[in-house]
Amino acid sequence: MFNFLNGGDKNLYLSSYVFYILVILTFYDYIKNSLSNNIKIFFSILILFIIIKFNRLQEFGNDYQSMLLILLTLGLFLKYFFDKDEKKQIINKIIFFSFFAFMFRIYAIFLVPMFIILLKERWGLFTIINKKIIAIILVTFISTSLTSFANSGCFFMPIEKTCTDKSKISWSYHDNIKGLNLHLKSFNTSYGEYKKENKDALSRQDWIKNFNWLKYHISNERFLKPLAKTLTIILLIFVIFAFKYRLKIEKLNSKKILFLSLSSLSLLLWLLVTPLFRAGGFSYVSFFIISLLVLIFNFKKNFELKNLRFLLLIFLIIVSLINVNRLNKEVKEYQTSDPFFFTNWHTLNPAYHGHYTDLIKALNSKKNGIISNTWQIIGNNNYWFVSKIK
DSSP: OHHHHHOTTOSOOHHHHHHHHHHHHHHHHHHHHOOOHHHHHHHHHHHHHHHHHSOOGGGTGGGHHHHHHHHHHHHHHHHHHHOSSOHHHHHHHHHHHHHHHHHHOGGGGGGGGGGGGGGGGTTHHHHHSOHHHHHHHHHHHHHHHHHHHHHHSBSSTTOGGGBOOTTTOTTOOGGGHHHHHHHHHHHHTTHHHHHHHOTTOOOHHHHTGGGTTHHHHHTSHHHHHHHHHHHHHHHHHHHHHHHHHOEEEOOOOHHHHHHHHHHHHHHHHHHHHOOOIIIIIHHHHHHHHHHHHHHHEEESSOOOHHHHHHHHHHHHHHHHHHHHHHHHHHHHHHTOOOTTHHHHHHHHOHHHHHHHHHHHHHHHHTSOEEETTTEEEEEETTEEEEEEOO
16 A cells, blocks of 8 residues: 555555564564463564564565565464464464465465374364455465466466466467576576686576585575574574573474474475575574474473563664664765665766666667676576676
């Protein structure tokens, strides 16, 4: 609604921010109403992690909602695992949130292994699901598929098999879908960095075959840096709770092993298919680490909500200081404090304006060219690749 009233090019992301706040409040409500000490600790760690990691909306773009919904769904699986009551309500929430996570981003499909936990309901599972939720899911899926088809000739982008042949539908993206998926897969697996470091680099096609990318990607800074940050944040938060509530090691029974195995399977599927932290990694990795800690350790003292409120205050102050520092740096770098700078950057700075006009000329000419003697633009199969001239 905000984008409709104010223009889609505005750079405030108010809807994402509201979504972010609502997810945090939902987790907070689970903490207040849960009887399980482990659940309270789990969601407390998760809230603090989200506040620290997801505080800058622009960093995640359109992946923002899906990753939060994935975390919400995974948290509900853990709640289902511990809480003896509200099983029916939790199952309906899991189905509802996981569906919309998938509609936002396809990598939410890696939640599927976790649904094995619900199989013990057997055929009774279908009688538990609220009929209104089924209706909402069907209407949403059909309307979204038709919208996608109208825009691209594909019922579900970027799945090639859902695309209609271009000979039948003139606007179909069918002939370009392979190139798009190749670009996305190579980008997600650090092909650009690999090619810069190797003169005799594999082609994009060979790079994504047989997991040729795996060894390089998981040892690359692009993968290790966000992994290290995620681990550090979670472990520091856990140490705070361990110091306050005291730990004791719990024996892993078959039920806990099953839960962790399914969680690790979801994590593995993400790693092998879309191994980019922005593409669901922050959700799957953080959930596995937090659930592992909560299931291995138990807390001797009972959870106190006032301690969480104090930590929330401290973390909010820290995040505010981080953002103020970032904004000060951006004001100095771009010489403006206009909140809409990134939608009008080409008119605010003469140097940027020159880059912008040269880029538009090169794209409109549909020919390879040089932008402001700095960037080289090359067209290939309806895609434009821009690289810095050394």
